[in-house]
Amino acid sequence: MSERKLPMAEPGDGAPPPPVEVEVSSFRLVGTLTVAGAIAGLAIVLIFQWAQPRIEAYQAMVLRQAITEVLGGPERYETVFLDSDGAFKANPVADTTGLDRIYVGYNQADDPVGVAVVGAEAGFQDVIRLIFGYDPGTGNVLGMKVLESKETPGLGDKIEKDSTFIREFQEVATLIQGVKRGRESGADEEVIMITGATISSKAIIDIINHRVAALRDPIDSYWSSPAVMTTGGGS
Amino acid sequence: MGDLLWILVSAMLVNNFTLVLFLGLCPFMGVSGRVSTAIRMGAANIFVLTITSMTASFLNAFVLPYAPYLRLISFIVVIASLVQIVETVIKKVSPTLFRELGIFLPLITTNCAILGLAIFQTNRGYDFVEGLFFAVGGGLGLTLALVLMASIREQTELADVPAMARGMGLVLILAGSLSLAFMGFAGLFSS
Amino acid sequence: MRATTPQQDLLRGIWRENPVLVQLLGLCPALAVTNTVANSLAMGLATFFVLLGSSILVSTFKTWIPKQVRISAYILIIATFVTIADLVLNALVPEIHKALGAFIALIVVNCMILGRQEAFASKRPVPRAILDAVGTGTGFLVALTMIGGFREVLGYGTFLGYPVFGSSFEPWIIMILPAGGFFTLGFLLLGFAWWEERKKERIRPRRWIHGVTHEVGGTV
Numbered sequence: 001m002s003e004r005k006l007p008m009a010e011p012g013d014g015a016p017p018p019p020v021e022v023e024v025s026s027f028r029l030v031g032t033l034t035v036a037g038a039i040a041g042l043a044i045v046l047i048f049q050w051a052q053p054r055i056e057a058y059q060a061m062v063l064r065q066a067i068t069e070v071l072g073g074p075e076r077y078e079t080v081f082l083d084s085d086g087a088f089k090a091n092p093v094a095d096t097t098g099l100d101r102i103y104v105g106y107n108q109a110d111d112p113v114g115v116a117v118v119g120a121e122a123g124f125q126d127v128i129r130l131i132f133g134y135d136p137g138t139g140n141v142l143g144m145k146v147l148e149s150k151e152t153p154g155l156g157d158k159i160e161k162d163s164t165f166i167r168e169f170q171e172v173a174t175l176i177q178g179v180k181r182g183r184e185s186g187a188d189e190e191v192i193m194i195t196g197a198t199i200s201s202k203a204i205i206d207i208i209n210h211r212v213a214a215l216r217d218p219i220d221s222y223w224s225s226p227a228v229m230t231t232g233g234g235s
Numbered sequence: 236m237g238d239l240l241w242i243l244v245s246a247m248l249v250n251n252f253t254l255v256l257f258l259g260l261c262p263f264m265g266v267s268g269r270v271s272t273a274i275r276m277g278a279a280n281i282f283v284l285t286i287t288s289m290t291a292s293f294l295n296a297f298v299l300p301y302a303p304y305l306r307l308i309s310f311i312v313v314i315a316s317l318v319q320i321v322e323t324v325i326k327k328v329s330p331t332l333f334r335e336l337g338i339f340l341p342l343i344t345t346n347c348a349i350l351g352l353a354i355f356q357t358n359r360g361y362d363f364v365e366g367l368f369f370a371v372g373g374g375l376g377l378t379l380a381l382v383l384m385a386s387i388r389e390q391t392e393l394a395d396v397p398a399m400a401r402g403m404g405l406v407l408i409l410a411g412s413l414s415l416a417f418m419g420f421a422g423l424f425s426s
Numbered sequence: 427m428r429a430t431t432p433q434q435d436l437l438r439g440i441w442r443e444n445p446v447l448v449q450l451l452g453l454c455p456a457l458a459v460t461n462t463v464a465n466s467l468a469m470g471l472a473t474f475f476v477l478l479g480s481s482i483l484v485s486t487f488k489t490w491i492p493k494q495v496r497i498s499a500y501i502l503i504i505a506t507f508v509t510i511a512d513l514v515l516n517a518l519v520p521e522i523h524k525a526l527g528a529f530i531a532l533i534v535v536n537c538m539i540l541g542r543q544e545a546f547a548s549k550r551p552v553p554r555a556i557l558d559a560v561g562t563g564t565g566f567l568v569a570l571t572m573i574g575g576f577r578e579v580l581g582y583g584t585f586l587g588y589p590v591f592g593s594s595f596e597p598w599i600i601m602i603l604p605a606g607g608f609f610t611l612g613f614l615l616l617g618f619a620w621w622e623e624r625k626k627e628r629i630r631p632r633r634w635i636h637g638v639t640h641e642v643g644g645t646v
Contacts, residue, residue: 028492029492029494029495032490032491032492032495032499033495033498033499033502036499036502036503037308037502040308040502040503040505040506041305041308043506043510044304044305044308044506044509044510044513045304047509047510047513047514048304048513050517051513051514051516051517052513052517054517054518055513055516055517055520058517058520059520122241122245124421124422125249125250125421126245126249126250127359152418152421152599152603153581153599153602153603154597154599154602199422254604255604256458256604257453257454257457257458257604257607258454258532259454260453260454260457261453261454261537264450264453304509304513305509307505307508307509307512307531307534308502308505308506308509311501311505311534311535312498312501312502312505315497315498315501346535347454347532347535347536349535350531350532350534350535351454351528351532354528354531354532355528358527358528398619398623399616399619399620399622399623400616400619401619402615402619403450403612403615404612404613404615404616404619405612406612407608407609407611407612407615408608408609408612408613408616410608410612411605411606411607411608411609411612412605414603414604414605414608415600415603415605418603418605
């Protein structure tokens with residue numbers, strides 16, 4: 001090919017390069033790209049095989065940690081999926097990726113201690129994703145942990161960092177009522193919201209309430225079914 | 236319906252693509268102090284964003300479940316081809332528009348907003364319609380930021396700016412102020 | 427094209443032609459993930475890896491890539507390296523991977539990388555391409571760490587997680603917000619421009635006294 005000095009393509013220089021003499025067959029063009037694509041694909045697949053087990057292991061560990069935190073340290077947990085007919089089953093269909101799910105925690109004596117539910121809704125800045133523990137026997141929330149949030153640093157992100165607020169969610173009755181500091185009456189279902197971050201706090205409360213309202217019946221029917229080895233109904 | 240509206244307004248204002256999510260900064264920094272140019276660039280971006288969103292939804296639904304690791308490569312290949320096609324079509328359909336857009340069309344390929352949209356849409360698991368609202372909202376937000384910056388720069392052309400601040404330093408500080416202003420949109424949809 | 431020495435190829439990308447601070451390329455990651463020094467380092471290193479890898483490959487295969495499809499080929503190579511970097515980061519340091527989020531994938535459209543391939547790696551032998559990539563990548567890393575350092579120290583009061591100021595320090599939250607990214611880079615550029623102005627003013631009197639004019643700050 002003739003040596004042509006191509007202009008240096010500075011960023012912002014959108015002028016089309018001068019026409020290059022067509023000396024290369026389109027077969028060679030496509031061929032080069034195909035070969036490059038094949039090699040690239042191969043490299044990626046190999047790295048993927050190495051990386052994927054590690055990635056999945058980490059995600060499983062994070063989930064286990066979160067469930068442990070919100071259910072008060074169960075020995076093991078079992079994932080059950082919401083089937084299309086509105087009931088929870090352990091193995092409804094082969095591909096469970098799109099199904100809603102809860103995690104049933106069992107203690108060392110194999111008694112069920114509660115279920116962990118994930119919820120996500122819009123907060124102040126963006127979507128907040130959290131997991132909370134729920135005891136179908138008493139109807140109480142056992143604990144809450146924020147999984148993902150992009151709330152304002154220093155204000156809204158206190159939903160993650162303020163341990164007093166997080167502790168409010170241990171043993172609180174549903175449906176939760178959020179109250180501002182100074183106006184609490186001490187009722188079972190009250191949670192004191194964070195001063196200066198009421199919208200973020202309210203979002204957390206709403207997420208939990210909406211999930212409980214939506215799933216209370218299926219959870220109750222699953223809880224009292226023989227699938228859950230219960231000796232007298234929960235805690 | 237409320238959800239879709241939230242996606243649109245959030246992408247446009249609350250989580251503005253340029254001022255909050257930091258996408259599309261190259262055209263944002265380089266936009267001249269001419270509002271008309273900014274509007275045209277914004278429009279071109281909205282167009283490409285919408286088509287990219289549709290293609291990304293399609294890819295995510297039918298092709299990529301079998302090879303999730305090829306996501307990035309397929310996205311970028313699609314985007315590069317899309318821009319190429321759009322360029323050719325515009326050239327044929329309206330040569331005047333093509334001449335006016337000039338530099339901007341090839342630059343859209345490396346505009347992080349396009350690829351960023353595809354990736355955000357995938358990470359959030361938006362379906363086809365949600366993705367469209369996301370793209371339109373994001374594009375409108377991008378255009379809004381471009382137009383605002385262009386009009387401010389138009390004004391500052393005549394202002395007495397100290398020598399050391401001329402150029403990119405000033406643009407960035409202006410951008411920071413705009414970003415602060417847009418923070419006021421947060422909480423727009425609180426329950 | 428002017429012939430450049432290997433030393434110039436290596437050093438110019440670090441400061442004089444710094445991709446972020448001088449050429450203003452790759453701004454999206456430079457502002458988005460620099461809220462802590464750890465994130466800045468991770469992004470800088472990931473970009474360094476992608477830049478080095480693609481430069482080596484592009485330079486090695488430059489004679490086999492037809493000119494018509496070279497941009498597509500470069501993008502393919504870069505995208506492959508980015509996918510690999512993404513997978514490796516996710517497997518080895520998942521917390522940082524989560525913090526960097528979508529911006530790892532956006533390394534692909536970092537104009538800096540494609541620019542280096544087009545302007546340099548595709549025209550030079552492999553050793554030179556390596557030097558250029560190392561220089562530019564280091565410059566990118568330096569710039570990101572500077573921005574990240576400012577933002578973390580002022581915005582959190584820590585550096586790499588270690589408290590710097592003591593408990594009475596009230597952090598400047600604005601530095602962590604998106605606006606802080608813009609302001610930090612803006613003030614950095616302002617600072618450099620001011621310094622350049624001062625340099626020029628100091629040279630001018632000398633130039634006049636000797637009655638000899640010579641170029642101020644000649645380019646390499």
